[in-house]
Amino acid sequence: MAKIKFIEFSGKEHDVEIANGTSIMQAALDENVRGIVGDCGGSCSCATCHIYVDESWLDKIEVKSEMEEILLEEVCDPQDNSRLSCQIIVSDALDGMVLRVPEKQF
Amino acid sequence: MSESNATGEVYWDPYRPDINLDPYPYFKRLREQAPLYYNKEYDFYALSRFDDINKYFSDTTTFSSARSDIMEFIKEDDLEIPDGMFIWHDPPRHTSYRNIVTRVFTPRRMNELESKIRAYCARCLDPMIGETNFNFIDDFGAQLPGGVIGMLLGIPDEDRDIIRDRIDNSLRTESGKPMESSQSSYQGEGFEDYVEWRKNNPSNDLMTDLLNAEFTDPDGVKRKLTTEEVLIFINVIAGAGNETTSRLIGWTGKLLGDHPDQRRQIAKDLSLVPAAIEEILRCEPPGPSVARYVTKDVEIHGQIVPAGAVMQFILSSANRDESRFADGEKFNIHREGSPHITFGRGVHACLGAALARVEGRVGLEEMLKRFPDWELDMANAEMSASSTTRGWDSLPAFLR
Ligand code: HEM
Ligand code: FES
Numbered sequence: 349m350a351k352i353k354f355i356e357f358s359g360k361e362h363d364v365e366i367a368n369g370t371s372i373m374q375a376a377l378d379e380n381v382r383g384i385v386g387d388c389g390g391s392c393s394c395a396t397c398h399i400y401v402d403e404s405w406l407d408k409i410e411v412k413s414e415m416e417e418i419l420l421e422e423v424c425d426p427q428d429n430s431r432l433s434c435q436i437i438v439s440d441a442l443d444g445m446v447l448r449v450p451e452k453q454f
Numbered sequence: 455m456s457e458s459n460a461t462g463e464v465y466w467d468p469y470r471p472d473i474n475l476d477p478y479p480y481f482k483r484l485r486e487q488a489p490l491y492y493n494k495e496y497d498f499y500a501l502s503r504f505d506d507i508n509k510y511f512s513d514t515t516t517f518s519s520a521r522s523d524i525m526e527f528i529k530e531d532d533l534e535i536p537d538g539m540f541i542w543h544d545p546p547r548h549t550s551y552r553n554i555v556t557r558v559f560t561p562r563r564m565n566e567l568e569s570k571i572r573a574y575c576a577r578c579l580d581p582m583i584g585e586t587n588f589n590f591i592d593d594f595g596a597q598l599p600g601g602v603i604g605m606l607l608g609i610p611d612e613d614r615d616i617i618r619d620r621i622d623n624s625l626r627t628e629s630g631k632p633m634e635s636s637q638s639s640y641q642g643e644g645f646e647d648y649v650e651w652r653k654n655n656p657s658n659d660l661m662t663d664l665l666n667a668e669f670t671d672p673d674g675v676k677r678k679l680t681t682e683e684v685l686i687f688i689n690v691i692a693g694a695g696n697e698t699t700s701r702l703i704g705w706t707g708k709l710l711g712d713h714p715d716q717r718r719q720i721a722k723d724l725s726l727v728p729a730a731i732e733e734i735l736r737c738e739p740p741g742p743s744v745a746r747y748v749t750k751d752v753e754i755h756g757q758i759v760p761a762g763a764v765m766q767f768i769l770s771s772a773n774r775d776e777s778r779f780a781d782g783e784k785f786n787i788h789r790e791g792s793p794h795i796t797f798g799r800g801v802h803a804c805l806g807a808a809l810a811r812v813e814g815r816v817g818l819e820e821m822l823k824r825f826p827d828w829e830l831d832m833a834n835a836e837m838s839a840s841s842t843t844r845g846w847d848s849l850p851a852f853l854r
Contacts, residue, residue: 380792385793386793387799387807389511389803393556393801395560396807396808415553422563453561454565
């Protein structure tokens with residue numbers, strides 16, 4: 349279980365308790381966080397679940413697969429702290445993480 | 455009102471033109487009374503609730519695409535699906551082919567086409583300025599998607615209409631009847647000459663990319679695509695991206711024609727366009743349902759669906775499921791909350807979603823800039839008869 353803060357582009361915040369094993373993309377959809385789309389349901393192919401991860405948490409997340417690396421060059425407004433939220437799986441280690449939703453996914 | 459509609463019978467016939475005109479009351483009853491529906495006449499099962507579709511789509515072992523995603527083809531005994539027709543492969547074969555194009559159809563690359571797409575829209579729409587009659591399909595919807603795919607592939611403008619007509623005809627059904635299983639969708643010919651020519655005249659286009667792409671094939675061999683595979687890829691992309699996007703443009707004309715108040719809000723503030731396109735996609739999915747082959751017995755809602763059955767996933771029902779979408783039957787561009795499921799889900803989720811969205815968005819902006827006001831001429835509109843898409847073959851309107 350981890351408590352995670354989503355900050356929408358509008359500034360609206362959601363503090364969410366998420367069970368281990370759930371993807372951040374799924375949790376965002378369940379919570380109605382605006383701006384996460386997730387067309388491919390977590391298959392790492394649509395690049396519509398882009399999110400910015402607070403720098404201090406980046407090294408606590410599983411490393412990117414080759415496909416995620418490729419897709420992260422293809423999202424709107426990529427940054428050094430960009431990730432695909434469907435590839436971030438919640439664990440106790442992520443308790444307190446802060447995530448920002450980009451302006452748009454497509 | 456038809457009899458079954460009046461009595462509230464739980465029923466859905468995908469081939470009946472009267473139901474096809476407004477299937478939504480039927481879908482609502484399926485969701486409420488028969489979340490696992492069985493149709494005896496055509497021998498298929500159907501899922502209609504959002505959560506069910508979302509859940510079972512990801513189980514590609516039980517719900518296979520390897521016999522296609524179209525009911526009539528799934529039932530065919532001697533169906534042959536060539537390598538590279540990835541829309542009809544299961545993982546890992548699917549993964550190995552799809553990965554080649556996943557990196558090409560991304561949001562960034564598709565948005566980069568925006569100015570070219572805008573110019574193409576202008577070419578379709580400028581001649582209509584000053585006219586009083588406009589047909590959303592003939593004058594725009596039938597042209598833009600093929601033009602854009604041709605643009606991507608590097609095919610000369612003058613040859614695009616011929617190719618589009620050939621593909622669309624191969625996916626059409628006779629009104630009220632199942633599709634002829636002998637029809638060879640996605641396998642049509644017509645691109646060979648270009649592929650041969652491109653081999654010797656490489657350029658900055660998708661065809662050249664496909665000819666040069668290196669990938670690891672399903673047998674683990676690192677190689678390039680064969681010419682046949684390149685042709686199959688092009689046919690899959692053109693077949694999946696043409697009529698669907700044309701239907702999106704038709705539904706845009708229809709829904710905003712039916713809701714002039716919302717249309718005026720968008721015309722006044724074009725920043726509402728992306729949300730409007732998402733709401734149009736939710737309300738009227740151009741591809742309303744996709745089918746899967748059931749590989750093993752599976753229990754759903756207390757009932758066994760046997761191996762060998764056909765399962766329809768009714769996306770257009772899921773999009774109006776009240777448990778996800780409050781006031782789901784209502785068209786509301788200001789809607790907040792869950793994204794729709796119009797582009798499918800899971801490994802087969804639409805490859806061209808980012809492209810369709812740019813076309814829908816730019817197309818609507820360019821229409822509204824020229825014709826902010828229209829009234830539909832429904833007496834002369836025609837609904838399609840196709841097993842794979844639903845929408846208008848002709849949608850005339852009076853421009854104001
Ligand atoms: C509004 C327009 C569109 C709609 C509603 C739509 C809908 C869909 C749906 C529902 C699927 C999933 C099929 C399944 O699961 O069996 C799909 C797959 C696909 N679409 Fe689209 N599509 C659209 C536009 C496009 C465009 C413009 C292209 C290409 C340029 C395209 C290319 C594809 C391809 C190649 C697949 C197969 C993906 C795979 O199996 O991995 N589509 N589309
Ligand atoms: S949900 Fe599609 S890439 Fe993350």
